[in-house]
Amino acid sequence: MGSKASEQRNRVVTALERVRHQIGLVLGAAAGARQSAEAELAKLELEQRIVRVGMNNSTSDQYAEWSRHPAANEVFGQLGSVRGQFYADWEAGPNALRDLVANNAPGPAGQQPGNWLGRVGGNPGITAPGLWRIGSATVPGKDVPRTFDVAIPLLDESHLSINSAPKTRAAVDGIVQNLLMRILSTFEPGAVRIHLWDVGQLTAILPDLYPLSRTSALTLYDPGRLEDLLDELAGHIRRIHATGMQAGHTSLREIRRASGQRVEPFRVAVLYGNGETLEPERARELKRVATGALAAGICLILIDVPTMLSTSVESLSLHDDRHAVSSMTGPDLIVDLDQPMPSGQVIRAAGRIAEALIAKQGGPRAFADLLPTELGKESSARELRAPVGFFEGEAVEVVIGDASPHVLIGGPSGSGKTNFLYSLLGSFAARYSPDELALYLLDFKEGVSFAGLAPGRRDASWLPHAKLIGVNVNTDREFGLALLRYLADELRRRSAAAKLHEVTNLADLREQDPGGHWPRIVAVIDEFQYLFAGRDGVTSTATQLLEDIARRGRSQGIHLVLASQDVAGIEAFWGKPAVFEQCTLRIAMPKARRVLSETNNAAVSAPKWHAVINHDSGVAHGNQLAHVPDASSKDVFVKLQHRLWERYSESFKRPRLFDGAHSPVLEQFPAFNDLKPTKKPRALLGQSIDVDEAACGVDLPKAPGRNVAVLGAATAEALSIMDSAARSLARQHPHGSVEFVLSCPIEASLPAVTELAERLRAEGHRATLVDDLPSRVIDIAENLSTLDRAQVLLLYGVDASIPALEAKAPGQLKSGLDQLRVLLKQGPGHGVHTIGWWRSIARLKDTLGFAGTDDIGSWAALDVQGNELSPFAAGQVVHWSPRPGRALFFDRTTHGAPEVIIPFQRPEGLLDG
Numbered sequence: 001m002g003s004k005a006s007e008q009r010n011r012v013v014t015a016l017e018r019v020r021h022q023i024g025l026v027l028g029a030a031a032g033a034r035q036s037a038e039a040e041l042a043k044l045e046l047e048q049r050i051v052r053v054g055m056n057n058s059t060s061d062q063y064a065e066w067s068r069h070p071a072a073n074e075v076f077g078q079l080g081s082v083r084g085q086f087y088a089d090w091e092a093g094p095n096a097l098r099d100l101v102a103n104n105a106p107g108p109a110g111q112q113p114g115n116w117l118g119r120v121g122g123n124p125g126i127t128a129p130g131l132w133r134i135g136s137a138t139v140p141g142k143d144v145p146r147t148f149d150v151a152i153p154l155l156d157e158s159h160l161s162i163n164s165a166p167k168t169r170a171a172v173d174g175i176v177q178n179l180l181m182r183i184l185s186t187f188e189p190g191a192v193r194i195h196l197w198d199v200g201q202l203t204a205i206l207p208d209l210y211p212l213s214r215t216s217a218l219t220l221y222d223p224g225r226l227e228d229l230l231d232e233l234a235g236h237i238r239r240i241h242a243t244g245m246q247a248g249h250t251s252l253r254e255i256r257r258a259s260g261q262r263v264e265p266f267r268v269a270v271l272y273g274n275g276e277t278l279e280p281e282r283a284r285e286l287k288r289v290a291t292g293a294l295a296a297g298i299c300l301i302l303i304d305v306p307t308m309l310s311t312s313v314e315s316l317s318l319h320d321d322r323h324a325v326s327s328m329t330g331p332d333l334i335v336d337l338d339q340p341m342p343s344g345q346v347i348r349a350a351g352r353i354a355e356a357l358i359a360k361q362g363g364p365r366a367f368a369d370l371l372p373t374e375l376g377k378e379s380s381a382r383e384l385r386a387p388v389g390f391f392e393g394e395a396v397e398v399v400i401g402d403a404s405p406h407v408l409i410g411g412p413s414g415s416g417k418t419n420f421l422y423s424l425l426g427s428f429a430a431r432y433s434p435d436e437l438a439l440y441l442l443d444f445k446e447g448v449s450f451a452g453l454a455p456g457r458r459d460a461s462w463l464p465h466a467k468l469i470g471v472n473v474n475t476d477r478e479f480g481l482a483l484l485r486y487l488a489d490e491l492r493r494r495s496a497a498a499k500l501h502e503v504t505n506l507a508d509l510r511e512q513d514p515g516g517h518w519p520r521i522v523a524v525i526d527e528f529q530y531l532f533a534g535r536d537g538v539t540s541t542a543t544q545l546l547e548d549i550a551r552r553g554r555s556q557g558i559h560l561v562l563a564s565q566d567v568a569g570i571e572a573f574w575g576k577p578a579v580f581e582q583c584t585l586r587i588a589m590p591k592a593r594r595v596l597s598e599t600n601n602a603a604v605s606a607p608k609w610h611a612v613i614n615h616d617s618g619v620a621h622g623n624q625l626a627h628v629p630d631a632s633s634k635d636v637f638v639k640l641q642h643r644l645w646e647r648y649s650e651s652f653k654r655p656r657l658f659d660g661a662h663s664p665v666l667e668q669f670p671a672f673n674d675l676k677p678t679k680k681p682r683a684l685l686g687q688s689i690d691v692d693e694a695a696c697g698v699d700l701p702k703a704p705g706r707n708v709a710v711l712g713a714a715t716a717e718a719l720s721i722m723d724s725a726a727r728s729l730a731r732q733h734p735h736g737s738v739e740f741v742l743s744c745p746i747e748a749s750l751p752a753v754t755e756l757a758e759r760l761r762a763e764g765h766r767a768t769l770v771d772d773l774p775s776r777v778i779d780i781a782e783n784l785s786t787l788d789r790a791q792v793l794l795l796y797g798v799d800a801s802i803p804a805l806e807a808k809a810p811g812q813l814k815s816g817l818d819q820l821r822v823l824l825k826q827g828p829g830h831g832v833h834t835i836g837w838w839r840s841i842a843r844l845k846d847t848l849g850f851a852g853t854d855d856i857g858s859w860a861a862l863d864v865q866g867n868e869l870s871p872f873a874a875g876q877v878v879h880w881s882p883r884p885g886r887a888l889f890f891d892r893t894t895h896g897a898p899e900v901i902i903p904f905q906r907p908e909g910l911l912d913g
């Protein structure tokens with residue numbers, strides 16, 4: 001038992017020893033592994049420490065410390081071989097970078113400012129440098145450190161985002177200004193535009209560039225209105241995108257390459273933020289703009305504007321005012337920023353660029369530069385297209401056609417609106433022959449703005465394209481109406497022709513009807529708001545007609561050019577959006593309000609003698625600024641007019657001139673001179689206010705009611721109407737077939753009446769000036785059926801004759817007044833017509849008694865109120881504001897409503913009646 005037990009113990013002891021041995025082995029191995037891991041760690045730590053500082057950059061203490069490390073030799077050896085290998089590869093690095101920058105940042109883009117600052121650039125802007133220098137960076141070399149230029153891509157390559165560090169605003173301004181000067185000095189003037197916005201300030205942003213702010217090269221935006229800048233940029237992007245798409249290109253760069261032209265300037269928008277995020281709406285807009293910008297040649301430089309852009313953007317983060325890291329060079333390389341260029345030199349350079357730009361923009365361009373080398377070569381079948389001004393030396397065109405059928409022009413007095421119209425008319429007239437273009441020109445302003453286009457006393461020439469010229473029509477709104485009616489009629493005529501030829505527009509009509517005469521018609525109405533000046537029939541009819549013409553004129557080649565001096569004119573459209581909306585071509589003279597869209601302020605900042613031309617209904621992206629040459633100085637337009645007149649006057653009629661300030665002269669009036677004896681005589685009372693030079697008159701056949709009343713106390717006009725009525729009738733009656741019986745109880749008018757009687761006699765007619773009207777009236781009335789010739793009773797101041805007419809001799813059955821009533825009623829049927837002047841309507845009513853108004857078939861009213869006239873106009877409401885030199889005329893047999901006429905100017909000698 002005892003030996004069994006000890007045997008068992010020995011086995012256990014042995015087993016335990018084996019276990020112990022095994023454990024000892026395991027523990028020993030672990031300690032060794034740990035030891036070598038610790039050694040490895042220490043080695044790596046050392047390596048890291050050395051790499052952080054740089055092998056060549058250590059202090060001696062540091063080096064001594066590293067050397068004490070057990071792995072020092074090994075680590076030094078390893079790092080030395082890696083470094084050796086790296087520098088063997090890198091040897092060519094800085095040189096390659098230098099070459100890269102030199103090639104991609106030529107001239108002002110990369111060179112030191114001393115080489116170029118102050119010189120105006122010459123790159124036409126069809127291509128742009130790929131890189132722009134901001135500073136340099138240095139890397140340690142094998143033997144000596146190597147420095148290379150740091151440049152970044154901009155313009156249509158990439159945006160730039162700059163993050164400042166505390167107290168580095170001046171340094172940031174230096175970086176931005178350096179870049180802008182490099183860009184501005186690279187391109188020829190006009191090829192680049194800078195937009196500046198700073199959330200914190202309006203005026204002191206990069207002040208050294210201010211000489212440029214009087215040109216289009218530099219625009220500043222209100223700190224509170226980032227949306228203005230973003231809207232403007234969005235507009236450019238849309239427009240450029242649309243142009244590109246049409247030509248099958250996706251970027252401005254491609255369009256430039258394909259066309260070999262700059263097409264649009266480069267744009268750089270600099271936005272200074274304050275590190276805070278933008279309002280969500282602005283941030284979204286900014287993101288949208290940034291996305292489309294580069295393809296439209298627009299580059300953003302964002303300073304402290306935190307935003308995530310999903311497009312190409314380089315970044316620059318400042319460490320202090322001399323150092324930054326950039327996305328181009330990575331986080332491990334410090335960029336030594338270039339010094340800001342000297343302020344004085346920058347100001348001078350900016351001034352020079354501004355001057356070069358201004359010289360290019362305007363100065364030398366004259367009206368003659370708008371004209372083509374050969375006159376009248378263009379066809380208006382599809383559109384009218386002509387330059388009206390220049391922007392930075394390039395012509396800016398106006399197009400009137402299907403897409404922009406009507407034009408709205410606005411500008412305060414003196415802003416050059418009339419001058420613009422002359423430039424436009426001249427440029428069109430020089431390109432299109434009068435067969436291609438017909439002009440109807442109306443000026444409601446007092447003055448003679450278009451009068452020179454009609455033959456005058458001093459200059460017999462006229463503009464052959466002009467069919468109608470209306471001047472001084474400010475009180476004759478009816479003339480505007482007449483023009484609109486004429487255009488509406490022409491519209492109908494064209495629509496009918498189009499229908500006949502089964503076409504829908506002018507271009508096709510001209511193709512189908514090559515023998516037809518279908519010029520494009522341009523009707524210019526200056527100060528058109530006068531058309532809407534009253535709450536009356538003229539306004540409502542004008543509105544209807546204008547809407548009709550505006551809507552349908554587009555396809556029939558009838559175009560309106562509506563100009564107005566002040567906002568009132570434009571406001572006349574509120575409530576009449578049809579006309580307003582159809583005027584898709586908007587022209588805003590400097591300081592014009594409301595011509596462009598509500599948010600488009602381009603006209604506010606437009607310089608003198610410029611116009612903002614916008615073919616997109618005034619939306620900002622359609623703005624084109626143009627300097628308009630002087631077309632109104634003496635002899636400028638006239639020179640062109642003479643050339644055109646010499647060329648075309650044989651084949652085209654002179655325009656009709658309607659001058660509201662001058663009454664027509666009867667003897668010079670074709671409708672009077674052409675009168676001949678006839679069985680149907682017609683008494684001319686005046687000139688109608690119409691597009692054609694027409695007279696209005698009253699037919700005096702043998703029929704009831706064919707008498708004429710002249711109403712009101714305005715003597716000169718009344719005498720004139722009586723005079724022209726008598727003299728026109730005299731021309732239509734063979735000698736001996738008529739007797740004129742004149743009566744005039746008004747002393748002051750007697751000389752005029754006497755002279756008329758003499759004149760009638762001189763023409764071979766029987767004319768008696770009677771003193772005793774009652775007995776003459778009685779005599780004629782009693783012998784009505786046996787009269788051997790027609791009688792025309794010219795009764796001046798009938799109201800003054802009434803007491804005498806009323807008087808009855810004892811036993812007399814009928815008074816003179818009774819017989820006058822008989823004559824008014826029955827006379828016309830027997831060839832006895834009364835043309836009478838009553839100085840008041842009440843007296844006319846007295847004269848007529850209970851007979852009613854039927855016997856007065858026609859009348860011309862002077863200074864009487866409209867409401868008094870309605871019984872004589874079939875009860876209708878009559879609108880009439882009496883005015884000198886005008887009469888309201890109504891003839892029951894021909895008129896629906898009364899019309900305004902202009903009494904003739906009476907011949908010399910009769911004027912002072």
Ligand SMILES: Nc1ncnc2c1ncn2[C@@H]1O[C@H](COP(=O)(O)OP(=O)(O)OP(=O)(O)O)[C@@H](O)[C@H]1O
Nearest residue numbers: 412413414415416417418419565609628629630632
């Ligand atoms: N582009 C220009 N260059 C030089 N002078 C100009 C130009 N435009 C206008 N002018 C001159 O300025 C003056 C006013 O111009 P214009 O008569 O065209 O202005 P407007 O806007 O029509 O004014 P209003 O409505 O009062 O007639 C004229 O003497 C004209 O000669």
